[in-house]
Amino acid sequence: MTIVVAQVPAGWNVETNLNTVREVLSETRTGDVVLLPEGMLSGYSEDLAPLAGLEPAAVHDAVAQVAQLAEQKQVQIFCGSLLPWDDGWCNAGLFFPPTGDYQVYRKINLAMNERDRLRPGTHLPTIDIPQPDGKVTVGVQLCREIRFPEQWQYLASAGAQMFVYLTNAANTREVDGVWRSHLISRAAENQRFLASANIAHPDQHCPSMVVSPRGEVLGELRPGQPDLLRHTINLNEVASWYLGQRRQDVLSLAYRGSEPSATRRG
Template sequence: MKASIVGAPFPMTFDVTENLHRMVELLNQCEAHDVVVFPEASLSGYSDDITFLAGIDQQQVSDGLDTLHVVARERNLHVFVGACREDERGWRNQAYYLAPTGERGVYNKANLATHERGHLIPGDRLPIFHLKLPEGTLRVAVQLCRELRFPGQWRVLSEAGADLFVYMTHLIEDERHRPVWRSHLISRAAENQRWVAAVNVAHPVQRCPSMLIDPSGLVIYETVSEHACRMRAEVDTNAVSNWYLSQRRTDLTRRGNRAE
């Protein structure tokens, strides 16, 4: 099965209205059945300085999600968008799947960044979203920012049937480490033999590129830019495989075994 993936980095701000406007502009340039991926917390804005949470207008974020969902339905798009939101338990770093049929799914970031701990509530599920496309169903898993460092989560989702990983991040400054994050992305694709669509915020200095990587680890597209753009490419789920996963020595890695 083939699907069209659009990575959509843009310069994020703390103005929800401005972020929404930029995302709607990008969505209006997409084609029917596109799977569109925005950066982490793309609607609410984001910062390593956790005090930014106090400035988020929850009603604006809620209304913004509704607006984006209307566009997704009108243009027949599958949209992944990020936002920091507060519920009855506390703040969460969330990724939303907005389906053209009206359904809405959510992933709560499970492995929080150091500066998020104690301020945000971690998620306790690793869901897979089933996207209904003309040629069939595309199974998509979401991981956020720091979760690139935890390959176990990616392996579990691969074994559960994910075809594509949507990796949404907000990694700016300290561009010296960009080769490290780039290498991690390629490894997650190749070791699991899954597609990876990574989208970072557009910014003059980035620690992680925006990329699409095929299941063999080959980079299909890559960009580091301070300008908004749309990176379109086709993924073919026939390239997804369990060849390497099926060869794992589980007799050595299962619980209870001890290294000598």
């Protein structure tokens, strides 16, 4: 499966963001799995005050346009956006298959700056990516959720073969290298592939990269500048050797298989 990670800017102008998405997709090939950062369609920043001026209709239209682009290009897109939801807004990771449809993961562990403005999700669904040889199951996480390894282990236990991580991480208060280390750990401890897409920003503190189930960095973009990373992964490398050795008689994470899958049509 070929992954294309896009490290691009995302501001508070929906049409500008859509043009950036179009530019990225002009560089893709049929069948690519494309990752775009957190807040890619709506815009996002630590200060969420501009959210008050964001038109829900404009965001809904942008989502519909990306669904059409995925169908036209015959690619599969993971893309972040703030979304209108439940009389408010949520922080979401969207998956657009090449069928004109889409699915939504709503961030469950909100950052402190989000908690008075956004509504948290309540489920950790997996998403199935159709491939020529069968489906690939993916778990999506957003930004701050890198700090909560139990969520990633839950997704791996639920069948995720790869983690898709979308972030908008540009904070000068963060210690250099910590989030990069977290990404490697989440991949290696669960023996899953991990692909990360961050915004292009001078203060970027989390890399855009692809990590193997062994924790090997397979490709990484230089911080601070727009760029694309293309890498083909071999999913036969995914394993559950470590997960199978857990002392669940002492400590276990409950997996309730009856929880709903990622919501369709927002």
